[in-house]
Amino acid sequence: MPATLSHQVSGPQLADAPAVVLLGSLGSNRSMWDAQVRELARDHTVIAVDHRGHGGSDVVPGPCTIADLCGDVLALLDALGVDRFHVVGLSLGGAVAQWLAVHEPTRVRSTALLCTAAKFGEPSGWVDRATAVREGGTGAVADAVVARWITPGRAEEDPALVAGLREMILATSDEGYAAACDALSGWDGRADLGRITCPTLVVAGDEDPSTPPDVLRELADGIPGAEFVTLSPAAHVPTVEMPERVSEVLRAHLTSAGPA
Numbered sequence: 001m002p003a004t005l006s007h008q009v010s011g012p013q014l015a016d017a018p019a020v021v022l023l024g025s026l027g028s029n030r031s032m033w034d035a036q037v038r039e040l041a042r043d044h045t046v047i048a049v050d051h052r053g054h055g056g057s058d059v060v061p062g063p064c065t066i067a068d069l070c071g072d073v074l075a076l077l078d079a080l081g082v083d084r085f086h087v088v089g090l091s092l093g094g095a096v097a098q099w100l101a102v103h104e105p106t107r108v109r110s111t112a113l114l115c116t117a118a119k120f121g122e123p124s125g126w127v128d129r130a131t132a133v134r135e136g137g138t139g140a141v142a143d144a145v146v147a148r149w150i151t152p153g154r155a156e157e158d159p160a161l162v163a164g165l166r167e168m169i170l171a172t173s174d175e176g177y178a179a180a181c182d183a184l185s186g187w188d189g190r191a192d193l194g195r196i197t198c199p200t201l202v203v204a205g206d207e208d209p210s211t212p213p214d215v216l217r218e219l220a221d222g223i224p225g226a227e228f229v230t231l232s233p234a235a236h237v238p239t240v241e242m243p244e245r246v247s248e249v250l251r252a253h254l255t256s257a258g259p260a
């Protein structure tokens, strides 16, 4: 049964305005896309979404899979009357975007995969993180996670940005966060990458310790015709660290992918 997802629809809601779905990382909410929403909503219907257990979305107790998260997004889009869409996903959101591109090829117009992976390391790391959060809450991991989101140089210059991101993680439901870790532990999309046929952009952060550029390069190499861009200086969440550059790269991708 799909979860009801908190979301924000921005921009022209006309039949001819292409829809763009924005899906964020583990422990985030849709405010991580605020800058990109402002830019892209000038001429797209932008749907920024909170994953289940994140932001204002339903919390569904117990483990889930990437396919479950995709089912939530598809149910939301069906309810909004959106048939075809571009999907932009960062990290966890990028796994959801990959799955959608593989399994819903007639609906997905293009994908942009930011700071993500076809497999996020060994499953045991995610099982351990899920246990840590179920036992100690998101506070048990927040400092370590936020240190990977922003480059050390930027974190030193902008402690308010770091504090805001930490709050975002702390505001995520403990069970929602842990369930998303379960989804990441079971995620391995490597065998399916060749089935992604839509225009695809892959974006790396040059200082991303979670999904370093070689992981993104491997992802791009597995997807026929994928374009690859590295942002610098950027860690795991460039949408907040270098928002204008991310908006520019996404606009160029959406323009070249076209509405069809």
Ligand SMILES: O=C(O)CC1=CCC(=O)O1
Binding pocket: 024, 025, 026, 027, 090, 091, 092, 093, 120, 145, 148, 184, 210, 236
């Ligand atoms: O939280 C992290 O360590 C990085 C990450 C992996 C998947 C995701 O969404 O964030």
